[in-house]
Amino acid sequence: MRIHPRYTQRLAVTILGGATLLTLGVLAFIIVFVLQKGLPAVSIDFLLSNPQDMGRAGGIFTTLIGTIILPLLAIIVAAPLGVSTAVYLTEYTAETRITRMIRFGTDCLAGVPSIIFGLFGFIFFVTTLGMGWSILSGGLTLAFMILPTIIRTTEEAVKAVPKSYRQVSFSLGATRWQTVKRVILPNALPGILTGIMLGVGRSIGETAAVIFTAGSSLRLPSSILDSTRTMAVHFYILAREGISSENAYGTAATLIIAVLLINLTAYWMMNRFIAKRS
Amino acid sequence: MNVIGEKGVQRILSVTAFSAISALLLIALFILNEGLPFIFRYGLHDFLLTSDWEPQAGKFGIFPMVAASVWVTLGAMVVGAPLGIAGAIFLSEFVPKSVMRVVKPTIELLAAIPSVVYGFIGVMVLAPLIRTYLGGPGLSLLAACIILGIMILPTVISISIDSIQAVPQSYREGSLALGATTWQTIHMVTVRAAKSGIIASIILGMGRAIGETMAVIMVAGNAVKIPHSALDSVRSLTANIALEMSYATGLHREALFATGVVLFVVIIILNSVAIVALRKRVAKK
Structure with a gap:
């Protein structure tokens, strides 16, 4: 039928x-x-007072610091590398076997799960390079992790800059690098920032890669060689070991708000960028 | 920049361009270097296909974890793939562009929610429901499948939408002009033309499901045994690494890295297949 x-x-x-x-x-x-x-x-007091008794009481201040400083370090390392990779791929070479290989590597890296980044960071930064469980190890591991995101968004942003801009710049006698520096990068900036924000968002929510590289110390770090604990790791430990469900929920709410704000800002910038281009 | 000069800049950029691929190779090198010697000594067959995981006794058979990861991933696909593809078709074919422009980023926000939060929702909401209505411990294979199924939705939906939108409008017009309904057009023309992209979205979702760690640790129960029903407590490969890494030493640690090698190889294979499928999509356009 x-x-x-x-x-x-x-x-x-x-x-x-x-x-x-x-x-x-x-x-x-x-x-x-x-x-x-x-x-x-969640209250101002919760955000700005230190955790006490393993997080049973008190607030989340030190984890807030950890959550700000790790992604920051990751961005400082990954953004220049990612942007220059993208600029090279779009402005300096034609599509060759090598660029295809680079793109393939980037796409593959994007799919590597965070536990593998954690294992790698542990054996490479923490052990082999002797950085220990530290902000430095954690930040560098996260930098590896967000590199593909930054490369891809920057590539899109650079490609979206109209060809005529380049032609005008070249016809005025500018070199390739002058064109990139004065014309392409300023015009692609909002798109690049979007990629960076998405990278920050991913770093903030990350647990598996951070816990094995930055450790989980609740003390306020005094140098980048100190261990630290991010909100995501703090939340995981509170929830999994049943330390305090009230503080776990509070941390989760703060985490979600932070991630949503960052991602919404990223989309907002992207939309403005697209609107300006078309 | 005059100091470095045009050639210098180009040289610097051409070196940094290899950052991502060097990162990938470095990761591969270090994971393989830590894990492969163990696999050779213990034997790939014994490592993958025996079921005794007793690190203290020097027994390292990861078959229960392999089985758990396979079941969890398949289950997540059963939950996530139909829902995701249905959502992608609906959003790209039945909804005005203006609505789609709001809804697609909203769904992509699902990807931004940290995996620990998903795990927590699984523990607080899903596990009690399963325990009450279906029995068993609640923290189970089923719970992991549902949570992972939800977690892969943004990947499946977002990439599927891109592929469906890449199908030329003339295909649809041709079909509609022959008197087909929109649904007939979709399942006979549009979806077939977007097939490779949709398959890629599912494979990338699989990669995400296999690699997910924190959410699975929280909801799957983590018992080392081969699951016999969906309500059993299971431990995935990823969970095995994360749970024992903090205290493992010597041979035990090597075995965990060897588990990482298995995971890494599977993920790279899945990614490569997906990337090739996506290339095909672009080529068609």
Whole structure:
């Protein structure tokens, strides 16, 4: 028996629409659930006082510092490397076997799971290079991890700069590097910043790669060779070892708000960038 | 920059361009260097296919973890792939562009939520539900499949949408002009044309599911045994590494790195297949 196309059409729209609503519903549920349970615990005092008794009492101040400083270090290392890789790929070479190899490597690196980054960071930075569990080890590991994101977004941003800009610059006698520095990079900046923000967002939420490289010390670090604990790691330890569900929810809410703010800023910048281009 | 000069800049850039691929090679080198000697000594067959994981007794068979990772990944696909592809089709074919421009980034936000938060939701919400209505310990293979299924949704949806939108409009117009309904057009023309991209999205989702660690540790229960039902507690390859890494020494640590080697090789293979499939999509355009 054949069902009339009109009914299969209606059935399909219902099922597909239902699946989409379900997906959006799950997203909304996760955010609302965490914020509803966690926001009552969050206050200025919670953010700015040190954790006490392994996090059972007190706030999350030292983990907040860890959460700011690790991604910052990662960006300082990864952004120049990522941007120059992207500029080289788009402005300095034609599509060759080597650029294809570089792109393949970048895409592969993007898919490497964070536990592998953690293992690598542990054996390379912590052990082999003798950096110990430290901000330096953690930040460098994260830099490896976010490099592909920055390369890819920068490449998109640089490609979006109209060809005519380059032609005008070259016709005025500018060299390639002058064109890149004065014309292309300033115009691609919002797109590049988007990539950097996405990298920060990923670093902030990361646990597996951080816990084996930066450790989980709750003390305020005094140098980049000290161990530190990020909010994500703190939340994981609080939740998994059942230390304090109230503080766990509070940390989770702070974490979610931070990640959402960063990602929304990134999308906002991207949209403005696209709107300006078209 | 006059000091370095045009040639100098080009040379510097051409060196930094290898940063990502050097990072990948460095990671491969160090993981293989730590793990491969162990695999050769212990024997690949014994390592992968025996079931006794007793580090104190010098027994390192990871078969239960391999089985758990395979089941968790397949389960996540069963949950995530249909939902994701359905969402992608709906958003790209049935919804106005303006709505899509808001909804797609919203769904991509799902990818930004830290995996520990997903794990926590699994522990607080999903596991009690499973325990109450289906029995068992709650922290189980099933819980891991559902949580991972949700976690791969953004990957599947986002890449599938890109592939479906890359299908030339004339394909759809041709089909509609022949009197097909939009749904007939979608499943007979559009989805077939976007096939390689959709498959790539599923493979990339699989890579994400196999590699996920923290969420799985929190919801899967972590018992080292071959699962017999979806309600059993299981331990994935990733969980095995993360749980024991903090105190492992000597041979035990080498065995954990060897587990990492297995994971790394599987992921690189999956990624390569997906990348090739995505290239095909671009070539078609």
